[in-house]
Amino acid sequence: MRIAILDNDPAWLELAAGVLGRAGHCRNVFRRGRELVALMRRETLDLVILGANVRDMPGDEVLRWIRGHCPANLPVLFVTAGAAPHDVVHVLNAGADDCLVKPVDPAILVAKVSALLRRSRAGEAVASRLEYRDFV
Numbered sequence: 001m002r003i004a005i006l007d008n009d010p011a012w013l014e015l016a017a018g019v020l021g022r023a024g025h026c027r028n029v030f031r032r033g034r035e036l037v038a039l040m041r042r043e044t045l046d047l048v049i050l051g052a053n054v055r056d057m058p059g060d061e062v063l064r065w066i067r068g069h070c071p072a073n074l075p076v077l078f079v080t081a082g083a084a085p086h087d088v089v090h091v092l093n094a095g096a097d098d099c100l101v102k103p104v105d106p107a108i109l110v111a112k113v114s115a116l117l118r119r120s121r122a123g124e125a126v127a128s129r130l131e132y133r134d135f136v
Contacts, residue, residue, distance in 0.1 A: 001024075001025050001026065001046040001047060001117055002025075002026050002028070002043075002044070002045045002046045002047075003020055003025050003026065003027050003028070003045065003046060003047045003048070003049065003113065004027075004028045004029075004030060004036055004039065004040070004045050004047075004048045004049070005017060005020075005027060005028070005029050005030065005049045006030045006031075006033060006036045006048070006049065006050050006051055006054055006059060006062060007030075007031070007049075007050075007051030007053075007054065007079065008031055008051060008053055008054050008055060009051065010031075012051070012079070012102065013029045013031070015106065016049065016079075016104075016109060017029050019106040019109055019110060020109070020110065020113060023110045023113070023114075025113070028045075031054070032054065032055075032056045032057070033054045033056055033057025033058065033059070033061060033062045034056050034057050036048075036062060037057065037062060037065055040066070040069070040070060041069075045074065046074075046075075046117060046120070047074070047075045047076075047077065047113060047116055047117055047120070048062075048066060048074065048075070048076045048077070049076075049077045049078075049079060049113075050062055050063055050076060050077070050078050050079065050096070051079055051080070052078070052079075052080040052081070052083075052087075052091075053080075053081070059078060059080075059091075060090075060091065060094060063076060063078065063091065063094055063095055063096060064094065064095070066095070067094075067095040073120045074120070075097045075098075075116035075117065075119070075120045076095065076096045076097050077096070077097065077098050077099070077100065077112060077113065077116060078091040078092075078096040078098070078099045078100070079099070079100045079101075079102060079104060080099065080100075080101060080102065081101070081102040082101065082102070083099070083101050088101070097116055097119075098112055098116060100112065
């Protein structure tokens with residue numbers, strides 16, 4: 001799956017990209033929100049992970065852009081450092097599908113990403129019978 005990760009913390013970007021790469025996902029890493037938005041204007045992603053404190057276009061602004069311009073079923077995972085409960089409530093009410101507070105356990109990150117991707121694909125039709133020439 002194609003996943004974009006936006007954050008200003010290089011260590012977090014390296015950790016998240018490495019963990020998700022080992023889980024079989026194709027990752028695009030961004031330190032600027034405007035670069036992520038530019039990519040999303042050209043290409044389709046399967047999931048977006050947003051950090052809160054990005055200098056040029058903070059994660060909540062990118063989230064608003066995503067919800068205004070992308071398909072409604074695009075999952076967005078918001079990751080923030082030291083968030084108070086009202087901050088988590090704010091990003092969830094703003095359109096994020098889930099929120100994690102740093103430091104994030106790598107196994108939990110992979111599990112959350114897998115769950116969000118599974119739910120976003122739940123409505124897609126699955127062929128119950130495939131045929132190719134003489135094979136069924």
